[in-house]
Amino acid sequence: MVDAEALTAWVREFARLVHERRDELTRLDSAIGDADHGANLDRGMTAAVAALEAQSAGEPAAVLKTTATTLIKTVGGASGPLYGTFFLRAAGALDGPDGAALAKAVRAGYDGVVARGKAERGDKTMLDALGPACDALDEALTAGKPLEEALGAAAQAAAAGRDATAPLVARKGRASYLGERSAGHVDPGAASVTLLVEAAATALAGRG
Amino acid sequence: MKKLINDPADVVADALRGMAAAHPELRVDHENRVVFRADAPRQGKVGLVSGGGSGHEPMHGGFVGMGMLDAACAGEVFTSPVPDQVAAATRGVDGGAGVLHIVKNYTGDVMNFEMAAELVAAETDTEVVAVVTDDDVAVQDSLYTAGRRGVGVTVLVEKLAGAAAEEGRPLAEVAEVARRVNAAGRSMGMALTSCTVPAAGRPTFDLPDDEMEIGIGIHGEPGRRRVPLAPAREVAEMLLEPVLADLDMTGGDGVIAFVNGMGGTPLIELYLVYAEVVAVLEKAGVGVARNLVGSYMTSLDMAGCSVTLVKADDEMLRLWDAPVRTPALRWGV
Numbered sequence: 001m002v003d004a005e006a007l008t009a010w011v012r013e014f015a016r017l018v019h020e021r022r023d024e025l026t027r028l029d030s031a032i033g034d035a036d037h038g039a040n041l042d043r044g045m046t047a048a049v050a051a052l053e054a055q056s057a058g059e060p061a062a063v064l065k066t067t068a069t070t071l072i073k074t075v076g077g078a079s080g081p082l083y084g085t086f087f088l089r090a091a092g093a094l095d096g097p098d099g100a101a102l103a104k105a106v107r108a109g110y111d112g113v114v115a116r117g118k119a120e121r122g123d124k125t126m127l128d129a130l131g132p133a134c135d136a137l138d139e140a141l142t143a144g145k146p147l148e149e150a151l152g153a154a155a156q157a158a159a160a161g162r163d164a165t166a167p168l169v170a171r172k173g174r175a176s177y178l179g180e181r182s183a184g185h186v187d188p189g190a191a192s193v194t195l196l197v198e199a200a201a202t203a204l205a206g207r208g
Numbered sequence: 209m210k211k212l213i214n215d216p217a218d219v220v221a222d223a224l225r226g227m228a229a230a231h232p233e234l235r236v237d238h239e240n241r242v243v244f245r246a247d248a249p250r251q252g253k254v255g256l257v258s259g260g261g262s263g264h265e266p267m268h269g270g271f272v273g274m275g276m277l278d279a280a281c282a283g284e285v286f287t288s289p290v291p292d293q294v295a296a297a298t299r300g301v302d303g304g305a306g307v308l309h310i311v312k313n314y315t316g317d318v319m320n321f322e323m324a325a326e327l328v329a330a331e332t333d334t335e336v337v338a339v340v341t342d343d344d345v346a347v348q349d350s351l352y353t354a355g356r357r358g359v360g361v362t363v364l365v366e367k368l369a370g371a372a373a374e375e376g377r378p379l380a381e382v383a384e385v386a387r388r389v390n391a392a393g394r395s396m397g398m399a400l401t402s403c404t405v406p407a408a409g410r411p412t413f414d415l416p417d418d419e420m421e422i423g424i425g426i427h428g429e430p431g432r433r434r435v436p437l438a439p440a441r442e443v444a445e446m447l448l449e450p451v452l453a454d455l456d457m458t459g460g461d462g463v464i465a466f467v468n469g470m471g472g473t474p475l476i477e478l479y480l481v482y483a484e485v486v487a488v489l490e491k492a493g494v495g496v497a498r499n500l501v502g503s504y505m506t507s508l509d510m511a512g513c514s515v516t517l518v519k520a521d522d523e524m525l526r527l528w529d530a531p532v533r534t535p536a537l538r539w540g541v
Contacts, residue, residue, distance in 0.1 A: 030412050034286045034427035039407040043284075072323070077261075077287040077316035081323055116319060173315050176353035177346070177425055179432060 001097045002147075006207045007063040008052055014199035015045035021195060028188040032175035037079060037188040044075035044083070064091035064105070078117070078173055079189070082126065085112040099147035102204075103137045110134045117172065124170035124182065126189035132157040133197045151201040158197040162190040209409045216406040220262045220282055227269055231535050234272055240296040241282045241289070243269040248278045248301045254373040254382045255279070255301030258310040258366055259294065260317055261286040263405070264426055267363065267505045270536030276370035277310075277534075285405055285508070286427045288316040294324030298336060306335035306379035310366055310386060312358030313342040314427075337379055339386040341365055343393045343516065345450045346423030346432050357425045360468050360516030361393030363504050364528075367537065371530035385527070389518060394455050396423065396447040397514030400437075401472060403428040403507050422446060424514075426470075426507050440477070444484035447515045452492055457519050462497030464528060465489065466516040471506030473513055478502065481513055489517075498528050504536060 018025070018041050025038030048070040055066060064087045072084035089112030090105040110130050119125045136157035140150035163186065170182040173189070213219050220241065227243065228236035235244045242259075249255060258268045259281030268280035278301035281289035298307050307328075311321045318340060325336045341358030369386040377385075399421040402411035405428060412428040415421060420443075423432030438446070457463055467482045469475070482501045489496060497520055505514075518524065531540030 026408055030408065032429075034429050035405045035408040035412045036284070036286055040284065040287055073290055073292050075287075076283045076290045076320060078319060079316075080290055081316070081319040117315070170353075172354050174354070174425075174427065174429060177357060177432075178430060179348065179353075181430065181432070 002060065002099070002102050002204060002207060003097055004058060004060045004063050006204055007060050009203040010200050011045075011052060011063065011067050012049055013203040014196050015049045017195040017199055018042050018045045018192065025188050025192055028186055028191055031185040032170065032178055032182045033188060034174060036077070037192065040075050040077055040079055041083070041192055044071045044080065047074045060097065061091040061094045064088075064094065079192075082113050082117055082189075085116040086110070088112065099141050099150060102147070103134075103141055103150075106137060107134050119172040122168065123172040124165050124168040124175060124187045124190075125172050126187070126193040128165045128168075128187065129158040129161040129190040129193045129197070132161040147207070148205045151197075151204055155194070155198045155201040158194040162186060162194045165190045209404050209406070211404070211406060213406055216409070219406050220284060223262070223265075224269075224282060227535075234535070237296060237300070240293045242293060242297045242300065243272045243280045243282065244297070244300055245272055245274070245278050249303035250278070251303045252305055253303050253376060254305045254379045255298070255303060255307040256310065256366070256370055256373055256382075257281070257294065257297045257301055257307055258362070259283065259289045259297065260312055260314070261288055261427065263508045264505050266536035268366070271363070271366050271534050273532070273534030274541070275374050275530055275532035275534070276366055276537065285407065288314065288320045291320050291323040291327055294321055295327045298324060298328050298334065299332070302332075302334045306337065308369065308373070308379060308382055308386065309336060309338040310362065310369065311338055311340045312362050313340050313355050314357060315354050335379060337383045339365070339369075339383055339390065341390045343390060343395045344425065345394050345396050345454045346425075348432070359397060359426055360395040360466055360505055360514050361390055361518060363468075363500070364393060364464060364466060364516065364518050365389045367532060368524055368527040370532070371527035374530065389524060392455070392520070392524075393516055393518040394451045395514055395516040396451050397425070397431075397470070397512065398422050398443060398447060399424045399431065399470060399510050399512035401511040403471065403510035405508065420512070424507075424512065426505060428507050428510055440481050441484050444481055444488050444515070448485065448488045451515065451517055452494070455519060457492070457494045457517055460519045461522050461525055462495040462520060463489070464498045464500070464518040464520050464524070465496045466500045466518075468505050468514045468516065469503030470510040470512040470514070471503055472509045472511035473503070475502065478513060485515055497525055
């Protein structure tokens with residue numbers, strides 16, 4: 001069951017992965033951005049985990065909402081509003097404890113990021129990993145696969161999407177200012193959002 | 209990394225403590241990391257709020273004071289402030305005449321200021337208008353990017369709109385001045401070295417001794433292209449060529465010419481560059497009406513400079529000459 005406890009485990013696992021890969025994310029950002037993505041997201045996710053610890057386990061949506069507001073309050077830059085909007089919209093759309101409800105929430109989060117960032121797939125942003133992950137999740141669940149398997153497929157799709165950002169010329173965000181020079185580097189936002197999907201696959205395994 | 213800091217995580221908070229200690233005419237809200245004019249809010253005066261990532265000092269905290277900003281929000285190094293900070297600044301400067309947000313066109317800055325304006329609108333009837341600066345001609349094909357970056361012209365927008373607000377003009381007029389100055393301004397920057405972000409601990413990019421980056425922004429990010437190091441005369445030409453090509457600078461009442469240091473370049477080099485800029489402008493038939501030379505919008509310890517020209521009209525020159533009293537800009541008082 002995808003309950004408050006499961007969602008908290010997801011957020012914790014994401015925070016753990018971001019902390020572990022903090023330097024790698026910053027290195028990716030040094031190549032085409034301003035060298036702070038790992039540090040910023042680590043600061044925000046550490047704060048999110050602390051905020052979840054301070055609140056009693058309540059509604060599942062409350063877990064996502066607390067994560068959202070903490071990220072918006074602590075991260076700044078583009079990542080704060082974008083990750084914050086993802087969790088906020090997901091919280092608003094979550095209407096059940098099963099895989100289908102989770103997929104719907106994640107899709108709403110994705111739509112929120114599209115609206116907030118005014119970007120689309122192919123712009124070399126986090127959407128290039130998040131979009132394929134949403135598609136894979138929906139497809140697997142529609143085909144009747146269990147949640148665990150569907151999230152595994154989503155994580156693979158996110159990683160493939162992340163890797164596919166390397167040759168792209170950025171059209172949004174700070175990397176877009178580099179023009180052709182942005183090609184040849186994986187997008188740091190696509191890399192961090194892949195960790196988010198991988199964290200879901202790990203933390204929610206066996207809960208579907 | 210060799211820096212005069214205590215802990216990379218505390219750089220912004222520690223710097224704000226120093227700023228508060230050095231400038232009793234300012235009031236610093238340490239919780240929200242906002243630098244206010246000590247007398248804010250001023251009743252009946254439009255409040256001017258700007259801000260952005262830290263690491264660009266004196267921008268923006270150094271421009272808070274009479275004739276310029278009412279508040280500046282300090283984000284983490286090179287990271288825009290969060291909506292709560294901007295909202296706190298906006299509430300704190302609202303004297304009943306509305307608030308102008310001056311936002312540099314960077315994705316994060318624009319989104320966080322937008323979210324802050326939504327927050328404030330949801331709880332009060334404070335009128336908030338945002339003007340986004342986007343003067344950087346290094347950004348080509350701006351339809352396919354996040355748009356031109358807001359760089360050097362932001363300093364001049366803050367000065368001129370600040371003077372208009374100080375005259376007691378209404379929000380719509382102050383915003384119009386800001387938009388007009390932005391539309392009349394163009395900038396181009398270059399770097400001789402990378403900077404080192406404290407949290408990252410090493411230079412953002414490596415630049416060989418015999419090369420330079422052309423078309424940089426203000427966040428230590430690499431520029432549009434890397435070229436062999438050239439004498440200042442040629443650098444001035446390289447920076448001015450796209451600036452002059454993009455906006456007809458002839459006519460008008462002359463330009464405001466701004467040579468800005470990126471933080472690691474001494475004033476002797478900036479004056480030397482200014483001399484070359486004046487020479488290029490003379491050859492192009494462009495008259496300089498006013499100027500500003502110094503490090504006002506920096507990129508930590510990056511060596512390099514940017515050049516900004518604003519095609520000025522008579523009103524802009526009058527607003528430029530109006531008194532200003534801030535930590536970093538001060539004249540006429």
